[in-house]
Amino acid sequence: MQSHHTRSEHxxxxxxxxxxxxxxxxxxxxxxxxxNLEKPRAEYSDLxxxxxxLQEHRDDVVRLWEAFTTDRQEVSRxxxxxxxxxxxxxxxxxxxxxxxxxxxxxxxEYRHKLxxxxxxxxxxxxxxxxxxxxxxxxxxxxxxxxxxxxxDITWEMVDKSAAFLExxxxxxxxxxxxAHPVLRRQKLDEYLSREVAAGPKDGLVWYQLGYVWNExxxxxxxxxxxxxxxxxxxxxxxxxxxxxxxxxxELAREAMELRxxxxxxxxxxxxxxxxxxxxxxxESKRDWCYSEAVWDRPPLVKKVDRILKIDRQxxxxxxxxxxxxxxxxxxxxxxxxxxSVVVGRPVxxxxxxxxxxxxxxxxxxxxxxxxxxxASRHKVELLxxxxxxxxxxxxxxxxxxxxxxxxxxxxxxxNAPKKTFRRDDGASKKPAGTGGKRISRRRDED
Ligand SMILES: C[S@@+](CC[C@H](N)C(=O)[O-])C[C@H]1O[C@@H](n2cnc3c(N)ncnc32)[C@H](O)[C@@H]1O
Numbered sequence: 519m520q521s522h523h524t525r526s527e528h529x530x531x532x533x534x535x536x537x538x539x540x541x542x543x544x545x546x547x548x549x550x551x552x553x554n555l556e557k558p559r560a561e562y563s564d565l566x567x568x569x570x571x572l573q574e575h576r577d578d579v580v581r582l583w584e585a586f587t588t589d590r591q592e593v594s595r596x597x598x599x600x601x602x603x604x605x606x607x608x609x610x611x612x613x614x615x616x617x618x619x620x621x622x623x624x625x626x627e628y629r630h631k632l633x634x635x636x637x638x639x640x641x642x643x644x645x646x647x648x649x650x651x652x653x654x655x656x657x658x659x660x661x662x663x664x665x666x667x668x669x670d671i672t673w674e675m676v677d678k679s680a681a682f683l684e685x686x687x688x689x690x691x692x693x694x695x696x697a698h699p700v701l702r703r704q705k706l707d708e709y710l711s712r713e714v715a716a717g718p719k720d721g722l723v724w725y726q727l728g729y730v731w732n733e734x735x736x737x738x739x740x741x742x743x744x745x746x747x748x749x750x751x752x753x754x755x756x757x758x759x760x761x762x763x764x765x766x767x768e769l770a771r772e773a774m775e776l777r778x779x780x781x782x783x784x785x786x787x788x789x790x791x792x793x794x795x796x797x798x799x800x801e802s803k804r805d806w807c808y809s810e811a812v813w814d815r816p817p818l819v820k821k822v823d824r825i826l827k828i829d830r831q832x833x834x835x836x837x838x839x840x841x842x843x844x845x846x847x848x849x850x851x852x853x854x855x856x857x858s859v860v861v862g863r864p865v866x867x868x869x870x871x872x873x874x875x876x877x878x879x880x881x882x883x884x885x886x887x888x889x890x891x892x893a894s895r896h897k898v899e900l901l902x903x904x905x906x907x908x909x910x911x912x913x914x915x916x917x918x919x920x921x922x923x924x925x926x927x928x929x930x931x932x933n934a935p936k937k938t939f940r941r942d943d944g945a946s947k948k949p950a951g952t953g954g955k956r957i958s959r960r961r962d963e964d
Contacts, residue, residue, distance in 0.1 A: 652675060810835075858889065
């Protein structure tokens with residue numbers, strides 16, 4: 519496998535073709551045969567079957583999206599039919615979550631050589647807490663193998679839902695047929711109390727916490743046990759933690775507080791923060807930190823987006839990567855040259871003319887300060903979570919030479935409904951009439 523990380527901090531092919539195929543196979547092999555097939559099932563490819571399954575579940579995908587974006591407490595009500603819900607999650611959200619993590623790992627590799635150095639370890643144990651369809655651990659394994667195919671990876675998948683566990687195990691088997699993932703169908707507090715009592719595991723352990731903190735952060739016993747697990751891991755050493763949470767204000771701030779607890783505990787920040795001190799953005803209630811990525815969506819993700827009437831080409835996520843300090847001291851993870859990180863892009867309206875709007879970047883600096891610098895409208899835009907640097911000018915399309923004729927354009931159907939796609943960057947454009955005030959952002963999904 520060829521590694522693709524060292525070239526830049528930004529890559530748009532965040533989900534590989536192989537990964538996309540595994541996703542299609544999992545859907546095709548676990549879903550009921552769609553009722554609307556026109557030919558015998560065997561004549562379709564897995565991805566074609568996945569397209570039909572998506573068509574059948576389109577209303578479910580919209581409903582789950584609404585539950586995620588309006589009130590996450592409602593999600594549990596949706597879980598009445600776990601088998602169907604896990605399939606809907608796989609259809610609508612699995613690949614986008616992988617793309618989010620891929621962007622975060624790319625940046626961690628670019629800055630600190632995280633993956634290339636971790637992949638040199640003897641073995642890596644992926645402990646996925648609230649694993650869902652296994653999106654994060656499937657992606658992490660592929661990313662690590664892209665550095666060293668011979669790396670020994672083991673999986674421990676924990677989830678209260680049997681349907682999700684079966685799905686995650688199915689994906690792992692497709693990725694590595696001789697793998698024996700450990701499946702723990704347990705509530706996290708039950709699992710964690712046993713795990714904490716058993717003491718920290720030997721070897722390199724990578725804890726994955728994907729979109730689960732917001733589900734457990736109000737359960738005192740679960741959070742206490744989780745902190746004890748991570749504390750024990752820190753004492754033992756050789757630990758990596760990845761946390762993904764929604765990019766919405768409230769949940770992102772909760773993730774920022776969790777981040778502060780972990781750096782206080784002694785973990786070292788690798789992403790996105792340029793330091794391991796307290797988060798300066800927590801000081802103002804109006805601020806919240808999240809990352810953005812732009813990706814080349816596979817065809818069926820574009821189809822999901824059309825169903826949801828959103829555009830997830832730009833995705834947002836509150837994401838953090840930590841390591842225990844021994845990994846740095848032992849030279850597994852090298853801290854790269856630090857710069858300031860883009861954590862916001864405020865727009866100040868100078869006049870009614872949008873062309874005169876002043877754009878700037880909010881930067882989180884290694885000296886633990888938040889600074890504002892002007893952004894030129896003529897330069898390629900930086901995304902939240904990227905290191906601030908001088909960017910190239912935006913390429914302008916050459917004007918048609920005189921006498922050159924533009925190809926005839928298709929006549930517009932005056933009755934066709936207008937496409938109103940929203941961007942899914944967690945922030946987004948201001949609707950007309952909000953003046954220069956900050957507007958509350960829509961919740962990001964899953
Ligand atoms: C939103 S999904 C995220 C799945 C996956 N980590 C990802 O990032 O795509 C949350 C998962 O956590 C599981 N979960 C939530 N609370 C849990 C608990 N208390 N114990 C065990 N699993 C839990 C749910 O069943 C679900 O599969």
